[in-house]
Amino acid sequence: xxxxxxxxxxxxxxxxxxxxxxxxxxxxxxxxxxxxxxxxxxxxxxxxxxxxxxxxxxxxxxxxxxxxxxxxxxxxxxxxxxxxxxxxxxxxxxxxxxxxxxxxxxxxxxxxxxxxxxxxxxxxxxxxxxxxxxxxxxxxxxxxxxxxxxxxxxxxxxxxxxxxxxxxxxxxxxxxxxxxxxxxxxxxxxxxxxxxxxxxxxxxxxxxxxxxxxxxxxxxxxxxxxxxxxxxxxxxxxxxxxxxxxxxxxxxxxxxxxxxxxxxxxxxxxxxxxxxxxxxxxxxxxxxxxxxxxxxxxxxxxxxxxxxxxxxxxxxxxxxxxxxxxxxxxxxxxxxxxxxxxxxxxxxxxxxxxxxxxxxxxxxxxxxxxxxxxxxxxxxxxxxxxxxxxxxxxxxxxxxxxxxxxxxxxxxxxxxxxxxxxxxxxxxxxxxxxxxxxxxxxxxxxxxxxxxxxxxxxxxxxxxxxxxxxxxxxxxxxxxxxxxxxxxxxxxxx
Numbered sequence: 463x464x465x466x467x468x469x470x471x472x473x474x475x476x477x478x479x480x481x482x483x484x485x486x487x488x489x490x491x492x493x494x495x496x497x498x499x500x501x502x503x504x505x506x507x508x509x510x511x512x513x514x515x516x517x518x519x520x521x522x523x524x525x526x527x528x529x530x531x532x533x534x535x536x537x538x539x540x541x542x543x544x545x546x547x548x549x550x551x552x553x554x555x556x557x558x559x560x561x562x563x564x565x566x567x568x569x570x571x572x573x574x575x576x577x578x579x580x581x582x583x584x585x586x587x588x589x590x591x592x593x594x595x596x597x598x599x600x601x602x603x604x605x606x607x608x609x610x611x612x613x614x615x616x617x618x619x620x621x622x623x624x625x626x627x628x629x630x631x632x633x634x635x636x637x638x639x640x641x642x643x644x645x646x647x648x649x650x651x652x653x654x655x656x657x658x659x660x661x662x663x664x665x666x667x668x669x670x671x672x673x674x675x676x677x678x679x680x681x682x683x684x685x686x687x688x689x690x691x692x693x694x695x696x697x698x699x700x701x702x703x704x705x706x707x708x709x710x711x712x713x714x715x716x717x718x719x720x721x722x723x724x725x726x727x728x729x730x731x732x733x734x735x736x737x738x739x740x741x742x743x744x745x746x747x748x749x750x751x752x753x754x755x756x757x758x759x760x761x762x763x764x765x766x767x768x769x770x771x772x773x774x775x776x777x778x779x780x781x782x783x784x785x786x787x788x789x790x791x792x793x794x795x796x797x798x799x800x801x802x803x804x805x806x807x808x809x810x811x812x813x814x815x816x817x818x819x820x821x822x823x824x825x826x827x828x829x830x831x832x833x834x835x836x837x838x839x840x841x842x843x844x845x846x847x848x849x850x851x852x853x854x855x856x857x858x859x860x861x862x863x864x865x866x867x868x869x870x871x872x873x874x875x876x877x878x879x880x881x882x883x884x885x886x887x888x889x890x891x892x893x894x895x896x897x898x899x900x901x902x903x904x905x906x907x908x909x910x911x912x913x914x915x916x917x918x919x920x921x922x923x924x925x926x927x928x929x930x931x932x933x934x935x936x937x938x939x940x941x942x943x944x945x946x947x948x949x950x951x952x953x954x955x956x
Contacts, residue, residue, distance in 0.1 A: 473583045477573060480587055480813075481566060484596075484820065491824035493558045493600050495835035499526070499856040500538070501602035505557055507536050507543030508550050509864040516540075516684065518863070521881055521890050522850060522870035522900075525858045528692065529882040535684055537692040541640030542604035554865040557602055565590075565599035568610035572784065575617050576791060579741060584809070585791035591816035592787065593727060593823060594773045594780060600827055604640045605780035611637040612647045613784040619651070619666075620742060627662050631669025637781070638677060642691070644781055646756055650748035658744070708759045716758040719765045720779065723772040724786070729812075730797050731790050737797075738789035746785045753782035770826070830912075833940035834859075837908060842867055844935040844945050850900035852891070854921050857908050870900060874925055895929060896948055903948040905931050910941045922946075 496502065506525055510516055516536040518524040524534030536543075545564075549556045572589040576582070589595070598606040615633030618626040634651065637644035648670055655663035678688035685691060724732035735747045757778045764775035776783075798808045838860045845851065850870045851861065861871040873880070874891055881887040895903050907922035922944070926933075931946035 473586070476584065477569075477586050477590070480590055480817075481569060483817070484590060485562070485566075487820055487824055488562050488599070491600075491828045493831055494828065495831045495838055496602050496859075497827075497831050497834055498601075498603075499859045502859045502862070503536075503538045504542040504602050504604060505546055505550075505554060505865070506862055507538055507540065508546035508557070509862060510536055511540075511543055511547050512550050513864065520870075522872050522894055523863045524880075525861055525863070525871055526873060526880055528880040529886075530686070531882075537684070539604055539640050539642065540680065541636070542602070542607060544639075545604075545607055546602065550865065554862070558600065561599035561601060561606060564607050564610050565595055568595070568606070568613055568784070571610065571614050571617050572787070575613070575620070575788065578617070578620055579788070581740070581788075581791050582795075585787075585794070587813050587816075588728065588791060588794075589784070589787050591813065591820060592783065593816075593819060594776060594783060596820055596823055597770075597773050597827065598777070598780060600824065603777065605777055608637050608640040608644050609781045609784055611640065612644060612781055615647075616742075616745075616784070619745075624665055627665035628669035631666040631671075632673060633669075634666075635670040635673025635677075638673060641781070642677075643756065643778075646752050647749050647781060650752045651745050654744045654748050707761050709761070710759060712761060712763075713758040716760070716763060717754070719763065719775055720754055720758065723776050726772055727776075728790060728794075731786055733797075734786060734790040734793050737793040740789075740792050743789075746789055749785055750782050753779060833910075833912075837937075837941050837943050840935065840937055840943055841906060841945065842869070845869065845904050846901045848900065849902040849904060850894055850897075852895065852903070852905045852922070852925065853908070854919060857906060870894075874905075874921065903929075904934075905929070905946040905948065907944040907946075908941065911939070 496505070503526075507516070510518075518527055518534040521529070521534065527534040527536055529535075545560055546557050549560055569586060569590045573583055573586040576585060595606060595609075611633055615630045615637065618630035618633065621627070621630075631648070634644070634648040637647060648666075652663060652666060655666060681690055682688045721732055735743075735750050738746060760778065762778070764777060765771045768774070794809070795805050798805050841851070841860055848868050848870075850872065851857075852872050852874050854874060858871050858873060860866075861869050872891060872894060874887070881890060894900065897903075905922050905926045907919055907926075909919045925931075926946040926948075929948045931948045933944060934947045935943070935945040937943040
C-alpha cells in the first residue's frame with residue numbers, strides 16, 4: 463500500500479493563498495476610475511514626466527497647476543508620479559495596478575520583518591487585510607507607497623549590517639519624495655538613535671543625505687527656493703481658506719477621532735504600541751506619537767458621519783500604520799486572552815470577518831468610482847475633441863493633457879489664485895472662450911449626489927447665461943451633470 467504524504471498547512475501557504483484571493487477580488491472589482499482630484503494630479507504628473515516636463519505653458523492645459531509668474535507648475539509630490547509613469551505606457555486604466563503591486567510588496571516586507579523579530583508570521587494577514595490598506599490599494603493616492611517605503615526602510619534598520627543602516631536612511635529619505643511629511647519618520651528614528659546608538663545614527667544620516675539634497679534641489683527648481691513649497695508659490699490660495707492650516711485648536715477633536723478609529727479598525731489597536739515590549743519599541747512608539755501629534759494639529763478631518771470615515775479619516779496616518787501593526791502582531795494574543803477568549807479561534811474569526819470586509823469594501827468603492835466614471839464618460843461623449851471645457855471646483859479631475867481624448871480645461875470658479883488672480887483669470891477666459899483655436903467651448907456643471915450641496919457649483923449656470931450657452935446634455939443619476947455649449951456670439955464677462 464502506498465502512503466499518501468499529508469501536506470502541512472504552514473503560515474506561508476495560508477499567506478500566499480490569502481494574497482491570491484486578494485488578487486482575484488481586486489481583478490473582479492478592478493477600479494473603473496479614481497475618486498479625487500489628488501489622484502488626477504499624480505496621474506497628470508506621470509504624463510508630464512513622460513513628456514519630459516513638469517510645467518505647462520498654456521493655462522487651459524495646466525488643469526489647476528498654479529502660475530508662478532512665467533508658467534504653470536506641477537506642485538504635488540513627485541514620487542507617486544514617478545511610480546505611475548511606467549503604467550502610462552499601457553493606458554491610464556493600468557495605473558491602478560500600482561496599488562495592487564505596492565500592497566503585495568508591503569505584505570511581503572511585513573512578513574519578512576515579523577520573521578526577523580520572531581513574531582508569529584500568520585499576523586501578516588492582519589497587514590494584508592487591513593481595511594485602510596485595502597482601500598488605498600484601489601486608489602492612486604501616495605499614502606500607501608509612502609508607508610511601504612518606510613516599512614522597507616525599517617526592514618533594513620533592524621539589521622546588524624552597517625550598509626543596511628545606510629540603505630535604511632536612504633529609504634526613509636525616499637519616502638519624503640512621496641510625501642514631505644514622511645520626514646517625521648526619519649526625525650523620530652533619528653531622535654531615538656541619538657540617545658541609544660549614535661554610530662548607527664551616523665550611517666542612517668549618510669543614507670538620508672542624498673535624498674535630502676535632491677528634495678532641496680527639486681524645491682529650488684519648482685518653487686524657486688530650497689525650502690519653498692506650494693504654500694510659498696500661491697500664498698493667496700491658502701489665505702483665502704479663512705482658517706489656519708495648522709492650529710492647536712484642532713487637536714482635541716482630531717485626537718478623539720483618531721483614537722476612536724484606532725480602537726475600532728482592529729480591536730484595541732490604539733493600545734498596542736504602549737503594550738509592546740519587543741525590540742525597537744522606542745522607534746515604533748516615537749514615530750506613532752509624532753505622527754498622530756503632527757496630524758492632530760492639521761486642519762483636515764475626513765470624519766463626516768459616513769460608514770467609511772474610520773478609513774477615509776485616517777488616510778494621513780497611513781505612514782504609521784505598519785508600525786501599529788508590528789506592535790499589534792505581538793500583543794493581540796495578550797488582548798484576546800485578557801478578554802477570556804480562545805486565541806486561535808478568535809484570530810481566525812477576525813480574519814474571516816476581514817475577508818468579508820474585503821469584498822464589501824471593494825464593492826462599495828466600485829459603486830463610488832463607477833458614478834465618477836459615468837460623469838467622465840458622458841463629458842467625453844457629449845463634447846468634441848480639441849474643445850475647451852469650463853468648470854468649477856474639482857471638475858478638472860476629468861481631464862488630462864495626455865491619456866484621455868484631447869480636451870482643454872479652465873476653472874472659472876473660486877480658484878482664480880492658481881491662475882495669478884481673478885483679473886488675470888478673467889482675461890484668460892475672455893481670450894479663450896469661443897476662440898477658434900478651440901474646436902468648441904462648453905461649460906459643465908457637476909454636482910455629486912453623495913456630497914453636500916455647494917453654491918459654487920451654481921457659478922457654472924450663471925456663466926452659461928452670461929455667454930448665451932445652450933444646454934445640450936443633462937444627467938441626474940448617478941450624479942448631476944449639465945453640459946452647455948457656448949454660441950459663437952457671446953457676451954463679455956460682467
